[in-house]
Amino acid sequence: MSTADDDRARVSETNSSFYRAFESGDMDALRAIWEQSDRVACTHPGAPTVLGWDAVGASWELLLEAPVRPQFILTEEVVQVVGDVAWVTVVENMLVEGGSGAATAVNWFVRNGERWQMVGHHGASITRPVIG
Amino acid sequence: MSTADDDRARVSETNSSFYRAFESGDMDALRAIWEQSDRVACTHPGAPTVLGWDAVGASWELLLEAPVRPQFILTEEVVQVVGDVAWVTVVENMLVEGGSGAATAVNWFVRNGERWQMVGHHGASITRPVIG
Numbered sequence: 001m002s003t004a005d006d007d008r009a010r011v012s013e014t015n016s017s018f019y020r021a022f023e024s025g026d027m028d029a030l031r032a033i034w035e036q037s038d039r040v041a042c043t044h045p046g047a048p049t050v051l052g053w054d055a056v057g058a059s060w061e062l063l064l065e066a067p068v069r070p071q072f073i074l075t076e077e078v079v080q081v082v083g084d085v086a087w088v089t090v091v092e093n094m095l096v097e098g099g100s101g102a103a104t105a106v107n108w109f110v111r112n113g114e115r116w117q118m119v120g121h122h123g124a125s126i127t128r129p130v131i132g
Numbered sequence: 133m134s135t136a137d138d139d140r141a142r143v144s145e146t147n148s149s150f151y152r153a154f155e156s157g158d159m160d161a162l163r164a165i166w167e168q169s170d171r172v173a174c175t176h177p178g179a180p181t182v183l184g185w186d187a188v189g190a191s192w193e194l195l196l197e198a199p200v201r202p203q204f205i206l207t208e209e210v211v212q213v214v215g216d217v218a219w220v221t222v223v224e225n226m227l228v229e230g231g232s233g234a235a236t237a238v239n240w241f242v243r244n245g246e247r248w249q250m251v252g253h254h255g256a257s258i259t260r261p262v263i264g
Contacts, residue, residue, distance in 0.1 A: 039212050041221045041238065046259035049221050049236045051210060078183060080171045080251075082242055085217035087252060089173045089181050104181045106173065106238060106254045110214055119212075120219060122238045124256030127178035 007111075008079045011086040014116045015079070015107055019072040019092070025064045031057065035110065035117040043122040045103050070094035084111040092123065102126045139243075140211045143218040146248045147211070147239055151204040151224070157196045163189065167242065167249040175254040177235050202226035216243040224255065234258045 014033060021029035034040060034053065042056040043049040050059050063069075073093040080087050087108040094101050108120040146165060153161035166172060166185065174188040175181040182191050195201075205225040212219050219240040226233050240252040 041210070041219075043221075043236045043238070043256060045256065047236075048223070048258055048261070049208070049238075051221065076181070078173070082217050083215040085214050087173075087240060089175075089183065089252075089254075091180070104175045104179075104254070106175070106181075106240075106252060108219060108238075108240070120221075120238060122221075122236070122254045122256065124175060124177065124254065126180055129180070 004081065007081045007086070007116075011079050011081060011088060011109055011116050012077065014109060014118065015077070015088045015090065016074065018107065018118060018121075019074060022063075023069060023071055025069055027061060027064055030060050030064075033118050035112065035119050037119070039119060041120045041122075043124075045123045045125045049122075068097050070096045085109070086111075086116060091126075136213065139213045139218070139248075143211050143213060143220060143241055143248050144209065146241060146250065147209070147220045147222065148206065150239065150250060150253075151206060154195075155201060155203055157201055159193060159196055162192050162196075165250050167244065167251050169251070171251060173252045173254075175256075177255045177257045181254075200229050202228045217241070218243075218248060223258075 018033050036053045038052045040053050040056050041049055041051050050056050075091045075093060077090040087106055089106050092103045092105050103123045103125050105123040109116040110119050150165050168185045170184045172185050172188050173181055173183050182188050207223045207225060209222045219238055221238050224235045224237050235255045235257050237255040241248040242251050
């Protein structure tokens with residue numbers, strides 16, 4: 001693989017691990033995936049953006065307390081890498097008891113030494129099929 | 133200003149110009165702000181993500197055809213720059229005839245020579261006050 005392909009593969013793997021951590025309610029895994037810094041930002045669908053790891057981490061602690069978490073099927077993933085930053089656009093197809101739904105997300109990452117860490121997540125429910 | 137402050141100021145100005153172009157229905161301005169490339173991504177609130185300038189530009193052409201466009205008051209803007217990439221989180225407070233609303237957005241940019249160009253926009257309506 002070229003270096004660029006390798007970067008994209010690593011970012012994709014980190015992105016997937018984020019959803020696996022959510023599915024399995026693994027707060028320690030989420031903590032390792034996210035950068036523990038003031039520059040991180042997270043927007044859960046419909047909610048205001050929370051800024052900085054203290055607030056972002058607290059939002060995940062709350063989310064993981066839910067009795068039922070969704071299962072994710074990720075589609076339309078596109079990874080872009082520019083230097084030490086990467087962004088991933090993806091469709092989050094969610095399977096939950098009693099229903100299902102889909103959301104668009106952009107997740108972004110920075111390279112910290114050998115690994116990529118999440119510095120942002122912005123999710124939005126898909127509620128309409130077309131633009132305009 | 134330090135170079136970092138200068139970068140943040142330029143990104144902030146580009147971000148503001150994006151909303152001014154939307155307000156004034158200026159497609160030529162939007163075309164100059166967005167990178168004309170396959171790696172751009174745009175998610176209008178509630179809609180699926182569109183990828184690549186051909187699709188992203190077409191979505192803006194449609195949006196600008198609307199008889200009434202919102203006015204934007206931007207709040208809680210935070211700009212982060214890492215190398216040749218920047219991201220901006222911002223609350224889009226929208227004033228429209230017959231109502232108003234607010235959305236969260238993340239906009240991201242790459243440095244192309246002397247200027248910063250938009251490569252991504254992900255917007256989501258704010259529909260709930262808290263996470264959980």
